[in-house]
Amino acid sequence: MSEGDVNDGEDARDADDADDGGDAGESAGNSTRRKPVVVVVEPETPGNVGTIARAMKNFGLSDLKLVDPPELDEDGEAYGFAGHAREDVLPNADEVTFDEVVESYHTVGTTAITGEDDRSHERWPFKTPVELRESLADVDAPTAIVFGREGRGLNNDELSRLDEVCSIPAADDYPVLNLGQAATVILYELRDLTVEETQLPDTAVTRAPETDVERLHELFGDFLEATGQREHRREKNALLLRRLLGRAHPTEREVHSLLGTVRKATTKLEHADYLAAKHDEPAYPRE
Structure with missing residues (x-):
């Protein structure tokens, strides 16, 4: 020194x-x-x-x-x-x-x-x-x-x-x-x-393409319909998801993961309806 x-x-x-x-x-x-x-x-x-x-x-x-x-x-x-x-x-x-x-x-x-x-x-x-x-x-x-x-x-x-x-x-x-x-x-x-430059990337999040986000909204709408919810409730929940994703800025990977999950859940619900009708059994509880 x-x-x-x-x-x-x-x-x-x-x-x-x-x-x-x-x-x-x-x-x-x-x-x-x-x-x-x-x-x-x-x-x-x-x-x-x-x-x-x-x-x-x-x-x-x-x-x-x-x-x-x-x-x-x-x-x-x-x-x-x-x-x-x-x-x-x-x-x-x-x-x-x-x-x-x-x-x-x-x-x-x-x-x-x-x-x-x-x-x-x-x-x-x-x-x-x-x-x-x-x-x-x-x-x-x-x-x-x-x-x-x-x-x-x-x-x-x-x-x-x-x-x-x-x-x-x-x-x-x-x-x-x-x-x-x-x-x-x-x-x-x-x-x-x-500090001129940090180790952090310029952006923390790259938002998924809007076409993918809109596809998620469409599939979520199909999912809500398959649950048997009343129309006014489906509209409310669909809007809630849109506002949530609007604030969250999901990444492409996150949206693709959700797309797969919602698609599978919708398919299972539709299949459950089909089996209930085929065997003349009550459908799963609805509102």
Whole structure:
């Protein structure tokens, strides 16, 4: 881990010369927006530093800055918890001072405990992670997301020197998350600003061809008729299925599976009617 100024002697406010994260000039999507740096103030547990580094790697960030960190042994917890971030994010982390962060970045402090109203200026107003993402979406500025200590977080004096406050909504009786968990949640919510492409396909569902869906509706109508339901009930149930499939966006395979099942069920009902008539026996109970 290297020790040095946040900006390596440059003015981080200068968009052309700032060293505000190594990837400062890289983009998320087609934007030229600079990616935030992540700052951890006086972390006590090396494992949490490794967890944060891993979350950064997961969500497209690379610039980690540490204020008074513990010793990060390459054979210790930090590197053990970092996953592939042990190859770049963690060994390239900078040791900085809190003053350097405040002077060089637009800062967002994180806290679990917020003020109840504007009488507590240090912790009020605050944004949720989603609101923070929305507020940063149209802004290009060197930005630092600042996390505090495991046990105490950022104190009021520190928060009062930061520009914004972010807090994760959680259960009122236990709102305090583990440091690594909190960082993971916030970085996940900022992913639209930091990740160019995920492992997920462009679309989660490809809806079946409408001709297949309509064929299913036709067969379902035949099935309802074979059950012996009264016409008004059949019409109602047919409409319910149409609305259900309209919301569900079934895939081609799902529709084909249902087509086969409904077709077989209809055939069995029709055969039962045929046998009942042939042997002059009562048909199965109808409405």
